[in-house]
Amino acid sequence: MSELNLQELEKVAETYEKLLAPALFSEWAHRLADAAEIRQGQHILDVACGTGILARVIAERVGTDGSVSGVDANPGMLAVANRIAPEIEWREGDAEALPYEDASFDAVLCQFGLMLFSSPKTALQEMQRVLRPGGNLTTAVFGSLDDLPDYAAVAEVYERVVNKSVADALRMPFSMGDRDALASVFANAGISSIKMETEEGTACFSSVRNMVLSDVKGWFPFAGILLDEDTIEAITEEAEIALKAFQTSGGTVEFPVPVHIVTATKS
Numbered sequence: 379m380s381e382l383n384l385q386e387l388e389k390v391a392e393t394y395e396k397l398l399a400p401a402l403f404s405e406w407a408h409r410l411a412d413a414a415e416i417r418q419g420q421h422i423l424d425v426a427c428g429t430g431i432l433a434r435v436i437a438e439r440v441g442t443d444g445s446v447s448g449v450d451a452n453p454g455m456l457a458v459a460n461r462i463a464p465e466i467e468w469r470e471g472d473a474e475a476l477p478y479e480d481a482s483f484d485a486v487l488c489q490f491g492l493m494l495f496s497s498p499k500t501a502l503q504e505m506q507r508v509l510r511p512g513g514n515l516t517t518a519v520f521g522s523l524d525d526l527p528d529y530a531a532v533a534e535v536y537e538r539v540v541n542k543s544v545a546d547a548l549r550m551p552f553s554m555g556d557r558d559a560l561a562s563v564f565a566n567a568g569i570s571s572i573k574m575e576t577e578e579g580t581a582c583f584s585s586v587r588n589m590v591l592s593d594v595k596g597w598f599p600f601a602g603i604l605l606d607e608d609t610i611e612a613i614t615e616e617a618e619i620a621l622k623a624f625q626t627s628g629g630t631v632e633f634p635v636p637v638h639i640v641t642a643t644k645s
């Protein structure tokens with residue numbers, strides 16, 4: 379974990395919310411809320427809520443009779459989440475030791491968090507524990523890099539311009555994309571009856587530079603990776619070439635993003 383103070387964490391989280399969330403994450407919030415069949419009056423937990431994109435969508439759906447709690451390990455993400463939606467309950471906590479009683483929620487969701495946990499199995503068991511019987515567990519996980527040639531190309535740029543460990547940090551969010559391996563993680567957590575749908579979304583960054591900045595300034599510092607301006611410039615120049623095939627005439631970078639949505643109802 380990084381050594382950043384709260385103010386620095388918050389600054390990174392602001393860039394995440396401004397550049398990365400709208401380009402890559404936000405379109406999934408409604409899809410996940412649909413998959414979880416969120417209804418008015420329900421009490422919902424968003425695990426690894428980040429800046430709260432999904433929790434905000436859920437809050438609209440459950441209305442004032444229901445409630446949403448967002449839990450995340452990163453206080454900077456939670457500070458931004460709280461500034462945008464202070465009416466939601468945000469709590470600092472670890473997905474692998476959720477700070478809630480058994481059977482507290484009607485549904486538990488986790489959007490693009492599973493790949494980041496040191497033990498996805500433990501986190502899934504925790505999500506099941508806090509879910510009431512009959513409630514839905516819904517998670518979203520990116521497909522593998524083999525199906526995302528754009529991010530694979532950018533990772534190669536990082537490997538050439540910086541080093542393999544930074545390139546591997548970029549590859550990591552796509553490390554659970556194999557469907558069979560993903561199903562095994564659920565089975566090992568004791569969740570054998572799952573439904574897995576692979577859906578396609580579209581990433582859309584306003585420019586190559588903003589795609590690079592979304593990673594370099596929007597989450598790399600959380601992982602302790604701090605790159606200087608000359609290095610960022612060199613990465614951007616090479617990424618302009620590597621991403622030519624994904625650039626539109628208007629300069630935006632657009633590409634399909636496969637995502638596995640896994641749902642399971644607690645018996």
Ligand SMILES: C[S@@+](CC[C@H](N)C(=O)[O-])C[C@H]1O[C@@H](n2cnc3c(N)ncnc32)[C@H](O)[C@@H]1O
Nearest residue numbers: 403426427428450451452472473489490491494
């Ligand atoms: C890719 S972001 C996704 C955030 C949000 N769900 C979204 O869709 O924008 C992953 C989030 O997982 C959080 N995270 C990573 N490890 C965690 C853990 N062990 N417990 C709780 N949150 C964790 C990070 O702080 C980050 O906010």
